[in-house]
Amino acid sequence: MPTQPETQQPHILQNSVVVFSRNYLPLTRINIKRAIVLLVTGQAESLHFGTSKQWEVRSPSIILQVSEHISLTTANPQRHWQVPPVNRREVLKRDKHTCQYCGSSKRLTLDHVIPRCQGGQHRWDNVVTACERCNQIKGDRLPHEAGMILKNQPKAPIHPAVIFAEQFWNAQQTSE
Numbered sequence: 001m002p003t004q005p006e007t008q009q010p011h012i013l014q015n016s017v018v019v020f021s022r023n024y025l026p027l028t029r030i031n032i033k034r035a036i037v038l039l040v041t042g043q044a045e046s047l048h049f050g051t052s053k054q055w056e057v058r059s060p061s062i063i064l065q066v067s068e069h070i071s072l073t074t075a076n077p078q079r080h081w082q083v084p085p086v087n088r089r090e091v092l093k094r095d096k097h098t099c100q101y102c103g104s105s106k107r108l109t110l111d112h113v114i115p116r117c118q119g120g121q122h123r124w125d126n127v128v129t130a131c132e133r134c135n136q137i138k139g140d141r142l143p144h145e146a147g148m149i150l151k152n153q154p155k156a157p158i159h160p161a162v163i164f165a166e167q168f169w170n171a172q173q174t175s176e
């Protein structure tokens with residue numbers, strides 16, 4: 001890399017960096033400024049794949065080689081992959097804040113598809129977003145007993161990090 005006399009390198013700071021977990025699972029893409037913070041504080045280190053680009057970032061006090069691929073050194077990568085808990089916030093997010101029976105976005109509650117009193121569990125595949133009205137109509141019945149149809153079959157959400165990892169590897173394959 002040619003020597004850059006200036007300390008401000010705005011073109012470099014426009015780059016982004018892919019963050020990997022300690023076991024090399026691509027997690028997310030972050031701005032190079034955030035990557036620099038992680039590197040300087042020892043929370044990440046540069047990775048050198050054959051194709052990794054590298055940038056030299058200079059400040060008055062340090063010269064840092066920043067690779068376009070870095071891996072976390074300290075954070076527990078598990079938390080990036082865990083399925084979120086089944087709670088109101090996460091279920092509404094999965095269901096895009098709409099009642100899974102009528103599509104309403106008002107007065108939302110959680111409904112157990114198989115009612116708890118019939119042995120239904122508090123799990124991703126048995127909890128859906130339902131508006132108060134649908135929840136009341138359905139009561140302690142199964143959807144078909146109440147003449148109701150689910151818009152989507154409930155299942156655990158795919159974590160954004162998993163989606164990102166798939167997109168990352170697909171992009172690597174197509175660029176080769």
Ligand SMILES: [Zn+2]
Nearest residue numbers: 099102131134
């Ligand atoms: Zn509804």
